[in-house]
Amino acid sequence: MARTAATLGSSSAFRRLYALTLVALAISGFAQMPIFKRYYIADIPGLGWLAQYYLTHLIHYLGAALLLGLVAYAVTGWLSGQRRPRLTGSGAVRAVLLGGLVVTGVLRVIKNFSGVYMPADWIVFLNMLHLALVMAYIVAAIWAAVGKKRWTTQP
Amino acid sequence: MCVGPGWATMTLAGAGVAVQADGEKEEFSVSSISRRHFLAGSMAAACALAVNRGAEAAAAGRDGEQLATLLDIRKCVGCEACVMACQETNGHKYPRPEKPYPKMYPSRVKVSDWSDRQDVTDRLTPYNWLFIQHATVTIDGEETELNIPRRCMHCVNPPCVKLCPWGAARQEPNGLSRFDPNICLGGNKCGAVCPWSVPQRQTGVGLYLDLLPSLAGNGVMYKCDRCYDRLAQGELPACIEACPEGVQTIGLRSEIIAEARRIADEIGGYIYGAEENGGTNTIYVSPVPFDQINQGSEYGPGRPHMAPVADQMKQGNRLAAAMIVAPLAGVGAAISRMMRAAQAPEADEAASDPNPDQGRRS
Numbered sequence: 001m002a003r004t005a006a007t008l009g010s011s012s013a014f015r016r017l018y019a020l021t022l023v024a025l026a027i028s029g030f031a032q033m034p035i036f037k038r039y040y041i042a043d044i045p046g047l048g049w050l051a052q053y054y055l056t057h058l059i060h061y062l063g064a065a066l067l068l069g070l071v072a073y074a075v076t077g078w079l080s081g082q083r084r085p086r087l088t089g090s091g092a093v094r095a096v097l098l099g100g101l102v103v104t105g106v107l108r109v110i111k112n113f114s115g116v117y118m119p120a121d122w123i124v125f126l127n128m129l130h131l132a133l134v135m136a137y138i139v140a141a142i143w144a145a146v147g148k149k150r151w152t153t154q155p
Numbered sequence: 156m157c158v159g160p161g162w163a164t165m166t167l168a169g170a171g172v173a174v175q176a177d178g179e180k181e182e183f184s185v186s187s188i189s190r191r192h193f194l195a196g197s198m199a200a201a202c203a204l205a206v207n208r209g210a211e212a213a214a215a216g217r218d219g220e221q222l223a224t225l226l227d228i229r230k231c232v233g234c235e236a237c238v239m240a241c242q243e244t245n246g247h248k249y250p251r252p253e254k255p256y257p258k259m260y261p262s263r264v265k266v267s268d269w270s271d272r273q274d275v276t277d278r279l280t281p282y283n284w285l286f287i288q289h290a291t292v293t294i295d296g297e298e299t300e301l302n303i304p305r306r307c308m309h310c311v312n313p314p315c316v317k318l319c320p321w322g323a324a325r326q327e328p329n330g331l332s333r334f335d336p337n338i339c340l341g342g343n344k345c346g347a348v349c350p351w352s353v354p355q356r357q358t359g360v361g362l363y364l365d366l367l368p369s370l371a372g373n374g375v376m377y378k379c380d381r382c383y384d385r386l387a388q389g390e391l392p393a394c395i396e397a398c399p400e401g402v403q404t405i406g407l408r409s410e411i412i413a414e415a416r417r418i419a420d421e422i423g424g425y426i427y428g429a430e431e432n433g434g435t436n437t438i439y440v441s442p443v444p445f446d447q448i449n450q451g452s453e454y455g456p457g458r459p460h461m462a463p464v465a466d467q468m469k470q471g472n473r474l475a476a477a478m479i480v481a482p483l484a485g486v487g488a489a490i491s492r493m494m495r496a497a498q499a500p501e502a503d504e505a506a507s508d509p510n511p512d513q514g515r516r517s
Contacts, residue, residue: 033320034342035371038264053318053348057471065477072485080493109475112468114312114433117328124322124338 018070022141025063029134031056064105071102078152090144091151097137104130221311221330223408223436224381224392225415226304229422230400233287233302238276240397241285241306244382248336249273249282250375252359257368264373267341267356278457279305281357281377285394288459290452292443301441301448304394304402305459306379307332307353308428308435311408314467315345315354323376330408330436333380336361341374350432350467351459354378408436415440433466 031050036042042051049055078084087095104126111118111126118126143149252270259266269275273282285306292299313332316324323339326332334345334354340363346354354376363372382392390396395403404411415426415438427439441448445461454460 032318032344034344034347039261040263053344054467054471057318058474061471061474062477065474065481068478069481069485069488072482073489074485076486076489077493080489106478109478112312112317113472113475114468117326120322120325120335123325127320127322 014070014074017066021063021066021070022137025060025067026134026138028056028060028063032060061109064109068102071098085152087152088150090140090147090149094137094140094144094151097133097140100133101130101137104133219328221328221408221436222386222405223309223330223411223438224395224403224405225411226403226437226439227418228301228303228402228439228441230402231287231302231304232400233289234399235276235287236397236399237304237394237403238283238285238287240393241379242283244385244393245284245380248377248380250336250357250360250377252357252374253364254359256359257364259373260369266358267374268358269355270357270359279353279355279378279459280457281355281375284377284379286458288452288454290448292447292451294443301443301451303439303448303452303461306394306437307381308351308432308437308459309379309381310432311434311436312432312466312468314348314350314432317468318348319345327383329386331381331383331386333383334376334378336375336377338362339375340366340372341376342372343376345376348467350464352456353459355457411438427461431464433469 027050030036032053036047036050042048107118107126108130110116111123250270252268254270256266256268267281269280269282272280276283276286278286285304288303288305290301290303292301309331311330313324313326316326316332320342321338321340323335324332324345325335339361341356341358341361343354343356346352346356355378356374356376358374361372361375363374366372382390382394385392392405395405404414406414412426412429415429418424418440419426422440422442424440424442425444427441427445428435428437439445439461449461452458452461
């Protein structure tokens with residue numbers, strides 16, 4: 001059971017779903033900026049939805065919910081293992097960036113509720129930090145994929 | 156002499172319905188405020204401020220409730236005194252673009268230049284944040300023209316603010332929303348998500364000029380900021396103060412809506428803005444249904460409609476509930492998986508991952 005728990009997040013199905021979720025989040029997240037229409041990407045047949053802000057907003061929220069579920073699934077497995085695998089350096093970097101994305105993302109969701117006021121400077125900082133974290137995560141993920149780096153070492 | 160903070164706050168904010176310390180209401184419109192009344196209220200407000208809350212809290216309205224404006228469109232004669240007052244008061248906030256404008260790529264990105272048409276007053280522009288919309292309607296069988304002051308609706312949960320990718324749009328606790336011209340890049344997302352397409356863009360001004368003017372951004376977005384600076388100083392928005400007919404009043408949202416309902420009941424009229432887009436802070440009362448006004452008026456770019464509007468942020472905020480459930484589901488799925496694995500460890504080992512020792516990548 002300990003071994004199963006520790007490797008819950010390492011099944012190929014989990015990895016594929018995780019990667020798909022991150023791609024959906026990245027695309028729908030960048031679609032929150034007015035760039036896809038300006039640069040004709042939304043003109044490509046089948047991609048017109050990229051210029052629909054409310055739709056991409058909903059997709060981003062759905063992706064965020066899925067990501068939270070996947071993270072909870074993997075972390076529960078990791079915490080339940082008697083012999084917990086240790087994060088590699090690359091895994092630790094990605095974990096920190098992912099944690100930052102989750103925290104800033106959740107704060108942005110809270111901000112969007114009616115009657116929630118956040119100081120304007122905080123909102124600017126939060127938006128910029130969320131964007132910076134996702135850019136850093138993309139770089140870290142590419143670096144890990146090219147270098148075939150693992151998230152964890154097996155005990 | 157200090158009076159109760161409720162009365163003072165309401166007067167400071169230019170309320171249409173003043174609530175005194177003992178809970179007694181005193182109705183007034185701006186045009187009917189006497190100088191003595193206004194000065195007395197202002198002094199009381201200043202006194203209460205010093206003692207109780209401070210200017211910022213007072214501008215937020217009593218108990219943090221948003222402030223709303225009530226527009227009784229029966230009273231508007233279309234004199235445009237409000238339009239002129241708005242331009243005079245807010246002129247220093249208008250764009251001063253640098254010409255020639257940078258060439259923008261790709262070619263589909265068009266210049267939005269209103270700097271040579273600053274005198275346009277029959278629609279919203281970066282230089283005109285309030286205009287009088289005319290609607291031809293039929294009242295008691297007679298064709299009548301209604302005049303309707305139109306500007307930002309100042310939504311209770313404004314999509315322009317909540318969906319701005321930079322945080323250039325902000326909402327203040329008193330319910331007004333406004334744009335920061337030092338941060339806005341002029342991408343017009345706010346204009347696209349606004350159900351009334353109120354924000355208007357001016358090219359050649361703002362932060363984008365210092366970044367990548369040819370490749371990103373296109374100026375700054377402008378709209379009514381409900382005279383946030385005047386409100387913060389305890390003054391009325393210019394359009395309200397200047398109106399000779401007392402068309403507009405401002406006060407706590409709950410009081411303004413109650414007053415709108417009272418008038419609507421009295422005249423058999425209709426209300427617009429209380430429910431639209433989940434609720435706004437600009438409430439119109441009309442003697443005719445708003446679909447009739449909508450049909451009888453010219454609307455399009457810079458000329459907002461008066462059609463029903465569903466709450467644009469509602470679906471997203473409902474989905475946010477899924478973000479609470481999702482981690483719980485993840486934990487539950489993990490525990491369920493581990494319990495199944497414990498019951499049939501060998502079968503699970505074989506099924507879970509052909510090569511678990513490789514660890515996880517991506």
